[in-house]
Amino acid sequence: MTGNCYYLPQNNEIELFTxxxxxxxxxLIKGPTGCGKTRFIEHMGKKLNRPVYTVACHDDxxxxxxxxxxxxxxxxxxxxxGPLTRAVREGGICxxxxxxxxxxxxxxxxxPLADYRRVLPLDRTGETIVAHExxxxxxxYNPGYQNLLKGMxxxxxxxxxxxxxxxxxxxxxxxxxxxxxxxxxxxxxxxVTLGKEIRRLKxxxxxxxxxxxLLVYAALLIEKGFPKRDACIHCLxxxxxxxxxxxxxxLQLIDLHFLSGKEQAA
Amino acid sequence: MEEQxxxxxxxxxxxxTTITYPxxxxxxxxxxxxxxxxxxxxxxxxxxxxxxxDKRRIxxxxxxxxxxxxxxxxxxxxxxxxxxxxxxxxLALFPQPELNETLYFWLAAxxxxxxxxxxxxxxxxxxxxxxxxxxxxxxxxYQTMIATLLSRxxxxxxxxxxxxxxxxxxRHALKHPADCTELPAANGEGYPxxxxxxxxxxxxxxxxxxxxxxxxxxxQQQTDTLTIRKQARRTDDNxxxxxxxxxxxxxxxxxxxxxxxxxxxxxxxxxxxxxxxQDLDDMTLGNRQDxxxxxxxxxxxxxxxxADDFPVGRGIRLPEWHYKRHRYLVNYCLLQPMLNAxxxxxxxxxxxxxxxxxxxxxxxxxxxxxxxxxxxxxxDEINLDVWLEHTTSTxxxxxxxxxxxxxxxxxxxxxxxxxxxxxLSTEAAVDNDTRVIDVIxxxxxxxxxxxxxxxxxxxxxxxSSVRNKMVRYHILKNFNENYDDNVRGRIQSIKPGFxxxxxxxxxxxxxxxxxxxxxxxxxxxxxxxxxxxxxxxxGRYGIEDTRKAVQEARSEGLTPFCITxxxxxxxxxxxxxxxxxxxxxxxxxxLPQVLPRIYLGLTH
Numbered sequence: 001m002t003g004n005c006y007y008l009p010q011n012n013e014i015e016l017f018t019x020x021x022x023x024x025x026x027x028l029i030k031g032p033t034g035c036g037k038t039r040f041i042e043h044m045g046k047k048l049n050r051p052v053y054t055v056a057c058h059d060d061x062x063x064x065x066x067x068x069x070x071x072x073x074x075x076x077x078x079x080x081x082g083p084l085t086r087a088v089r090e091g092g093i094c095x096x097x098x099x100x101x102x103x104x105x106x107x108x109x110x111x112p113l114a115d116y117r118r119v120l121p122l123d124r125t126g127e128t129i130v131a132h133e134x135x136x137x138x139x140x141y142n143p144g145y146q147n148l149l150k151g152m153x154x155x156x157x158x159x160x161x162x163x164x165x166x167x168x169x170x171x172x173x174x175x176x177x178x179x180x181x182x183x184x185x186x187x188x189x190x191x192v193t194l195g196k197e198i199r200r201l202k203x204x205x206x207x208x209x210x211x212x213x214l215l216v217y218a219a220l221l222i223e224k225g226f227p228k229r230d231a232c233i234h235c236l237x238x239x240x241x242x243x244x245x246x247x248x249x250x251l252q253l254i255d256l257h258f259l260s261g262k263e264q265a266a
Numbered sequence: 267m268e269e270q271x272x273x274x275x276x277x278x279x280x281x282x283t284t285i286t287y288p289x290x291x292x293x294x295x296x297x298x299x300x301x302x303x304x305x306x307x308x309x310x311x312x313x314x315x316x317x318x319x320d321k322r323r324i325x326x327x328x329x330x331x332x333x334x335x336x337x338x339x340x341x342x343x344x345x346x347x348x349x350x351x352x353x354x355x356x357l358a359l360f361p362q363p364e365l366n367e368t369l370y371f372w373l374a375a376x377x378x379x380x381x382x383x384x385x386x387x388x389x390x391x392x393x394x395x396x397x398x399x400x401x402x403x404x405x406x407x408y409q410t411m412i413a414t415l416l417s418r419x420x421x422x423x424x425x426x427x428x429x430x431x432x433x434x435x436x437r438h439a440l441k442h443p444a445d446c447t448e449l450p451a452a453n454g455e456g457y458p459x460x461x462x463x464x465x466x467x468x469x470x471x472x473x474x475x476x477x478x479x480x481x482x483x484x485x486q487q488q489t490d491t492l493t494i495r496k497q498a499r500r501t502d503d504n505x506x507x508x509x510x511x512x513x514x515x516x517x518x519x520x521x522x523x524x525x526x527x528x529x530x531x532x533x534x535x536x537x538x539x540x541x542x543x544q545d546l547d548d549m550t551l552g553n554r555q556d557x558x559x560x561x562x563x564x565x566x567x568x569x570x571x572x573a574d575d576f577p578v579g580r581g582i583r584l585p586e587w588h589y590k591r592h593r594y595l596v597n598y599c600l601l602q603p604m605l606n607a608x609x610x611x612x613x614x615x616x617x618x619x620x621x622x623x624x625x626x627x628x629x630x631x632x633x634x635x636x637x638x639x640x641x642x643x644x645x646d647e648i649n650l651d652v653w654l655e656h657t658t659s660t661x662x663x664x665x666x667x668x669x670x671x672x673x674x675x676x677x678x679x680x681x682x683x684x685x686x687x688x689x690l691s692t693e694a695a696v697d698n699d700t701r702v703i704d705v706i707x708x709x710x711x712x713x714x715x716x717x718x719x720x721x722x723x724x725x726x727x728x729x730s731s732v733r734n735k736m737v738r739y740h741i742l743k744n745f746n747e748n749y750d751d752n753v754r755g756r757i758q759s760i761k762p763g764f765x766x767x768x769x770x771x772x773x774x775x776x777x778x779x780x781x782x783x784x785x786x787x788x789x790x791x792x793x794x795x796x797x798x799x800x801x802x803x804x805g806r807y808g809i810e811d812t813r814k815a816v817q818e819a820r821s822e823g824l825t826p827f828c829i830t831x832x833x834x835x836x837x838x839x840x841x842x843x844x845x846x847x848x849x850x851x852x853x854x855x856x857l858p859q860v861l862p863r864i865y866l867g868l869t870h
Contacts, residue, residue, distance in 0.1 A: 062646055070648050072669065077648065124647070193400075197307045205303045206845065249303035252371060256403035 007036070007043035008176050010168050017044050020161050026114040026137040028157065031165030034211025036176075037140045040165070041095045050134055051092040053083045057102035063109045066096075067122060079125055088113065088120045091134030099139040100152050107156045113137055114159035167212055170196065176212060181219040187228065190257050191215050197253060198236060205246055210236055229258040279335040285418060291358035292366040294318055301374045302837070305351065310378035313806065315837050319345060319352035322467045325454040329423045344373040345464040349806050351377040359460055360414055368407045369461065372397075375404070376463045383465075387439065387449035390462040394443035411461060412440050419457060428452035575604035575740065584773045586734065589810035599770040601737040609759040611751035614715070618708060618858075622715045625862060645670030680869060681723045681745065681782040683775050686710060687793040688728040688740065689766040694794075696854050702794050702831060703762045708858040709792065710742070710757045716862035718749040722869075723784065726753075727775065728760055731767035733801045738764065739774055745782060768797035769811035772826070776819050788868065789819055791828040792861070794854075796838060813842050829864060831857060 020027050021044075029037050038054070045052035055066065068082035087094035096102070096110075112119050118131040139160065141152060168176060173195070174188040183191075192215065199209045218235035222228050237250040294301075302316050321340035332338045342354035353373060357366040379393035397404055416437060424430040432452040436459060439447055449456075458464075583597040614622060639645070641652055649671045656667060692703040710726060717724045726742035740760065743753040772789070779787045797808035819826045828843050831854035839848040849864055851857050 064646050069646075072648075072653070077653075197309075200309060200312075201303060201307050202845070205306065205840070245299045246303055249300040249307070252300065252304055253307050256401035259403060 005039070005043050005046050006176075006179050007039055008168070008172055008179070010165075010172060013040065013163055013165075014044070014047075016161070016163065018048070021048055021050075021136050024118065024131075024133070024136070026139075026160050028160035028162045029138065029140040029165060030143050030162065031140070032167065032209060032211065033142055034213030035165050035167050036212060037165055038095075038097065041093065041138055041140075045093050048093075050136070051087075051090075052095055053087045053092055054095045054097060055083050056097045057099050057106075059101050059103065061102040061106065063103075063105045066106055067109055067120070067124075070124065084109070084113075085120060085122070085129065088129050088131045088135050091132035093136045093138055096137075096139040098141055100141045107153060110137065110139075110156065111159065114156075167195075167199065167209070173212055173215070177215055177219045180216045181223045183219045183223045187222055188219065190228075191219055191232075194232065194236070194254065194257050198240070198250065205249075206240055208240060210240060214239055229254060232258060279331075280337055284335075284337050286358040287361045287366075288358055290361050290363040290366055291356050292363055292370065293356040294353050294370065297367065297370050299836075301353070301370055304371055305374040305378050308375050308378040310351070310374070313809065313841050314346070314348075315350045316374075317350045317352050318355045319343065322464070324458050326457050327423050327425055327429065327454060341458045343458055343460065343464045344377065344462075345466055346377050346380070346382060347466045348382050354460075357460075360411065365407070365411060365414075369411060372404065372408070372411070372461060373463065375401075376461075380463050384463075386462070386465055387436075388446060390459070391439050391443040391446050393463075394461075395446070398443065408461075415460065416440060422457050426452065429454075432456050575738075576607045578603040578605050578741065582774060582777075584737075584770050586769060587811045587814035589807065589814075599734045599737055599767065599773075601739050601770050601774050603739045603741055603774075605741045606756050606759050609752075609755040612755040612758050613751060614711060614754060615708075615758070618711055621712060621859070625712065625716050626719050639672045641668040642670045642672045643668050645672030647671050679785040680788065681779060681784045681786070682717065682725075682788040682790060682865070682869075683745075683779050684710065684713065684724065684726045684790045684792065685771055685775050686726070686728045686742075686760075687766055687768075687791070687795075688730045688760055688762055689764055689794075690730075690762050691766070692762040692794050700855065701762075702854060703760065705831070705854050705857050706792060706794075707757060707760055709861045710760075711754065712858045713861045713865070714743070714749050714753065714757065717865065723782065724749075725778065726757070727771075727778075729767075729771035730762075730764040731770065731799055732764045733799060734767070734770075734803070736764075737767050737770040737774075739771060745778070765799040765803075766793070766795065766797050766808075767799045767803055768793070768808070769815040772812065772815035772819060776815075776822055776824060779824055780822055786869075787822075787824045789824050789826045790865070791826065792857075793828060793830045793832070795830075795832045795835075809838055809842065816842055816847075825868075827864075827868060829857070829861060 017027060017040075019025075029040070031037050041052055041054075055061070064082070066082045066084040068080050068085045070077045071080050072078075081089070084094050086092075099106075109120070112121060113131065114137055118135070120129045120131065121127075122129065167173065170192050173192045174185065177183060177188040177191060178185060195210045195212075195215050198206070202209045214235050218231045221231040221235065232254045233251065237247055237254060241247050241250065298316050305314075305316065306312050319342055321342045323339060324341050324343075326338060328338050344351070344353050346352065351374070353370060357369050359369065360366050375397050376390070376393050379396060380389055384390075394408075398408060419433070419437060422433065424433050428450060429452045431450040433456060435447055435450055436456050438445065440459065440461070579602075581600045581602045584599045584601050585594040585596050586598040587593075588595050640649060648669055653669050656669070686706055688703070688706075692701065692706060694702050696702055696705060714724075714726065723745055724743070725745045725747075728740040728742055729738060730740075731737040742756050742760070743749060747753060768791070772791070775789055779789060796804075797812045798804040799808070803811070816826050826843060826847060828839060828848040829851065830839065830848065831851050833850065833852055835848070835850045839850070842848075849860075851860055
């Protein structure tokens with residue numbers, strides 16, 4: 001949570017999040033990969049002056065990993081808090097990224113925290129922790145990724161104030177790219193137009209849409225002096241597909257926007 | 267000898283009048299996939315497919331030499347309708363192969379810009395202008411293409427002033443598309459512009475009884491055998507003549523105007539029809555419905571009541587989506603559940619037994635149930651017994667420090683319905699002794715064994731259809747039945763027949779799955795081709811109805827997934843099921859092995 005924490009609001013999300021924090025409501029953020037979910041949380045953490053405990057969920061993540069567990073040292077067994085417990089005790093934003101990836105038993109721990117009770121029962125130690133007034137639970141997931149058996153249970157969903165994120169509008173995305181990388185307006189505009197065109201291929205030819213993050217990467221390379229066309233090939237085309245024909249079509253598309261260095265000189 | 271001379275003369279005289287570069291030619295077939303992606307990226311309709319255009323007649327003024335050569339009458343030009351975009355079969359206009367390729371991409375970009383109905387002269391200029399403004403990559407290539415094309419246009423003849431003006435206007439429009447000028451009127455048509463899109467070639471005579479149903483089914487029978495789009499002309503044959511008086515008498519004995527394709531009377535099968543059709547300039551199709559040939563086919567195909575499966579109930583009425591009217595046709599389809607009551611209980615066929623054995627041992631580790639794994643190096647809880655044992659032991663080996671218990675839970679709250687396509691197209695051969703239906707049968711058997719081993723809930727149905735009033739829905743196994751020899755017998759007695767009205771079958775499957783009280787519901791469709799039926803249920807109508815049905819399934823909380831052996835499926839399945847919603851098996855013989863694997867991938 002250091003360094004650059006630029007964030008350009010797309011909608012009313014900052015306002016909503018601020019209210020939710022004030023009213024101690026949990027927040028659920030949905031959105032495709034690389035659209036700024038994590039950046040938003042970091043930004044809000046700074047703005048609200050609360051520490052952010054980020055947990056990247058994976059399919060082996062159990063409740064014990066969140067809550068804590070007994071460990072053993074020479075004196076015997078002792079209890080070690082997990083990130084969630086620490087946030088509950090000390091106050092702060094506990095951000096569970098890709099929460100649907102985690103095992104089912106984790107949601108049971110989240111339920112009493114995500115409603116009016118705001119408590120975390122630790123059955124291993126027999127303790128029930130009442131959440132610090134600055135504690136806030138935020139979870140996120142990418143609706144595009146869902147495995148059939150890993151949807152979010154409706155009963156869990158119902159406990160959150162939900163926010164839908166998407167890739168920003170053309171103008172905003174260009175602003176973001178310029179602010180993040182310092183490229184000129186024209187390059188940013190070209191990158192964004194190219195990005196929009198590639199996004200049309202979603203579901204039909206490509207599994208994933210090109211993310212704002214990838215566009216920023218391309219812009220970073222361009223800003224350092226890397227040829228524009230090559231930057232797009234490596235950041236956009238190669239990152240999105242392994243299929244030869246799709247790759248060649250993307251190449252064709254890139255060529256429409258960015259001429260190769262040789263052609264530009266001519 | 268005569269033929270030899272004729273050929274030589276033809277190639278000589280053609281070379282005198284037309285300039286092409288066969289060594290630089292780019293065929294459409296090699297580019298079609300890339301063109302498709304490109305077209306969609308630039309904003310083209312993802313529901314449209316890409317195809318080849320036939321040469322079309324353009325009435326130009328022809329010079330003496332051109333007349334002698336007999337060229338410049340028909341030109342391959344790009345156009346689009348609401349189903350597809352059509353490109354010339356090959357392009358050899360430019361000496362550089364890459365420029366010919368660029369022209370294809372240019373035309374795809376133009377097609378993405380232009381609507382189906384457009385003003386040829388003005389909108390082509392507008393689209394060109396937009397493309398050149400938006401994409402710097404096109405600018406230089408466009409200039410090169412235009413330079414070549416313009417230099418070639420100087421050789422064209424214009425007799426009258428009006429023609430001259432029109433030609434000037436076209437040249438100006440090519441050079442300066444931003445000016446957006448109007449086209450001066452003149453006789454005939456201007457010389458074709460290969461970088462522009464053309465309107466749809468068919469000119470139709472609107473008749474009162476002209477119904478979509480009959481059109482679609484008649485054209486379907488033609489286009490199935492031809493790989494390129496023919497220019498079709500509709501003729502008004504509603505006056506119950508025998509069809510021979512419809513056309514111009516002076517071409518009575520010539521193939522170029524008429525072959526016996528009057529569908530209403532056609533009960534002879536002309537083996538050469540497909541070959542002749544390739545050579546025709548355009549085709550004349552009748553508008554009258556109820557072709558005898560097709561009616562006969564259906565009557566012969568339907569088995570007698572004795573030999574047929576036992577119908578269960580009086581049928582279920584289901585809606586169908588009409589994409590043009592943008593609404594459901596309520597109770598339009600009649601779906602008849604069928605049960606093959608006479609199928610003998612049968613064991614698993616011998617040739618599948620080794621595969622099943624292997625599959626079962628692979629699946630053992632996926633078995634359901636909750637298990638507590640003791641003495642783990644990490645886990646959910648401490649096993650104090652082990653801890654005590656370890657601390658009190660005199661040796662205290664590091665290897666014994668597995669103090670944790672871990673609970674592994676395999677709780678699969680899942681119902682799966684498998685819907686198999688049993689249409690007549692599954693009778694097609696895969697190799698010398700195997701048909702598609704055999705592959706589907708083996709797949710269903712293996713899949714049944716696999717899922718049964720896993721202990722998941724599942725049902726199996728097959729379907730086929732004859733128009734909307736007869737959608738046959740074969741029960742192979744319902745959710746409450748055990749997977750036993752009765753079911754195996756029923757699966758082994760499946761037979762191919764009729765057509766694929768996929769939408770109705772999906773809707774019925776949704777109903778069945780909706781009654782299952784599990785958290786996850788999977789609808790697996792095993793198919794071999796596009797949805798189609800002998801009425802209007804083909805092409806876009808069938809696709810759109812199926813798409814709607816798939817959307818309904820999603821909104822009911824089901825997960826639809828399609829597995830197909832149709833290698834062309836990449837062109838339409840993404841539109842129906844989304845990019846992740848389907849899987850194409852290129853070698854259909856592999857289907858039985860692949861199906862369980864896909865299932866596990868989806869659900870584990």
